Amino acid sequence: MLKVHSEPPKPELKPEGMTFLALGFRPFFLAAAFSALFLMLIWLGAWAGAYPLPDYYGAIGWHSHEMLFGYTVAIIAGFLLTAVRNWTGVTPPTGKLLGLLFLLWLAGRLAPFLDGIIPGIIIATIDWAFLPAVALGIQPALWQGQQKANRIFVPLLLVMAIANLYVHLQSLGLTSSGLQGTDAMLYLVAFLITLLGGRVIPFFTEAVIPGHQSKRDNKIEMATVILLGGMVLTQFIYPVSWLTGLLAAGVAITQLIRVSGWYSHRIWQIPILWVLFTGMIWLIIGFALVGLASFGLAGINLAKHAITVGGIGVLTFGMMARVALGHTGRPIDSSRMINACFILLNIAAVARVFGPLILPQQYALWVHLSGGLWIISFLIFGAIYTPMLLKPRVDGKAG
Numbered sequence: 001m002l003k004v005h006s007e008p009p010k011p012e013l014k015p016e017g018m019t020f021l022a023l024g025f026r027p028f029f030l031a032a033a034f035s036a037l038f039l040m041l042i043w044l045g046a047w048a049g050a051y052p053l054p055d056y057y058g059a060i061g062w063h064s065h066e067m068l069f070g071y072t073v074a075i076i077a078g079f080l081l082t083a084v085r086n087w088t089g090v091t092p093p094t095g096k097l098l099g100l101l102f103l104l105w106l107a108g109r110l111a112p113f114l115d116g117i118i119p120g121i122i123i124a125t126i127d128w129a130f131l132p133a134v135a136l137g138i139q140p141a142l143w144q145g146q147q148k149a150n151r152i153f154v155p156l157l158l159v160m161a162i163a164n165l166y167v168h169l170q171s172l173g174l175t176s177s178g179l180q181g182t183d184a185m186l187y188l189v190a191f192l193i194t195l196l197g198g199r200v201i202p203f204f205t206e207a208v209i210p211g212h213q214s215k216r217d218n219k220i221e222m223a224t225v226i227l228l229g230g231m232v233l234t235q236f237i238y239p240v241s242w243l244t245g246l247l248a249a250g251v252a253i254t255q256l257i258r259v260s261g262w263y264s265h266r267i268w269q270i271p272i273l274w275v276l277f278t279g280m281i282w283l284i285i286g287f288a289l290v291g292l293a294s295f296g297l298a299g300i301n302l303a304k305h306a307i308t309v310g311g312i313g314v315l316t317f318g319m320m321a322r323v324a325l326g327h328t329g330r331p332i333d334s335s336r337m338i339n340a341c342f343i344l345l346n347i348a349a350v351a352r353v354f355g356p357l358i359l360p361q362q363y364a365l366w367v368h369l370s371g372g373l374w375i376i377s378f379l380i381f382g383a384i385y386t387p388m389l390l391k392p393r394v395d396g397k398a399g
Helices: 025-047 059-088 095-114 120-128 130-144 148-171 178-208 218-237 241-262 265-269 271-293 300-327 336-353 360-390
Strands: none
Touching: 025 059, 025 095, 025 300, 025 360, 059 095, 059 130, 059 148, 059 178, 059 300, 095 120, 095 130, 120 130, 120 148, 130 148, 148 178, 148 218, 178 218, 178 241, 178 271, 178 300, 218 241, 241 271, 265 271, 271 300, 271 336, 300 336, 300 360, 336 360
16 A cells, blocks of 8 residues: 555656756755754754744744744655656656745745734745645646556645644634644654655665565555544544544554564664664654553653654655765765764654653753754755755766
């Protein structure tokens, strides 16, 4: 069920314009890396009381919204605007159209800081429009492709837009649905990660570990779709703790079975592979903690940070590192500095999730330690990958 299919690529065309806009991963991975850096810097300063954040989302609301609908969505856009060419053989928006999408994403990050200067409805419209625009951008290529299963990403992006709408309706003072929208988006991102992870992680593992054969169970795949889909639907319609907890516990179990089937002890020799596995493990931990939190046995804030810092953060960092190497014509072999960042991000997740459990009186220390390690990791990523993302492929191919 959780499969993404590829088709033979059609002849490549050289995109018009500068290299930066040659393919989606270039502007959006760069945007993701620097937004991860600056969003966390801004948040840590505001959390320490140095300055206020925009009133439009509220302080906590701004942090959660921007990490999900800013940083994470930039990676999703960059990945999909790149991957659909491999899946369908049809090139998605590049050049000027890609540049307009990038500017729309950037406007969504800046607009909340103009609260009080421009109407809230304008802020909402600017930010909300990005996900439907990406869906519109990839739809023609996916519909030209023969594999209909790949078309799931268009409605998935539109459901994410509905989650964003829930957040904006509260910011506009029309509802109290902000937390529902944020939680729905969190589980939608987890759904997308499991969808793609179930395709690429076993494939990567089999490709680099001789003789390894990943195990897949169609019943477990179907259970993953049902349980995660149920969690998303629950947040939109009936967000009660006990139901969320039961579904989350089920997700943790199914993901443990899935990842165990892909696993080989030899992954630990390949950093750019084990980072993906550790991200999946953090998702398992996060959903297990959500299940416990729903029955008062753990803190829901720590559970969500296991999913975000550990699951989403580690996985997206690892995928950006890998995809950027491959699509700039370089060997898929991460540098020592990037390998160190894989470790630092996992330590950041440990500090954010388990630090407060060990020494709760040092909560501020754990927040700043985790945030600092996150900032260092993305600063190093930006320093190493910015030249790659701005320059043409080393093999002379398009993209």
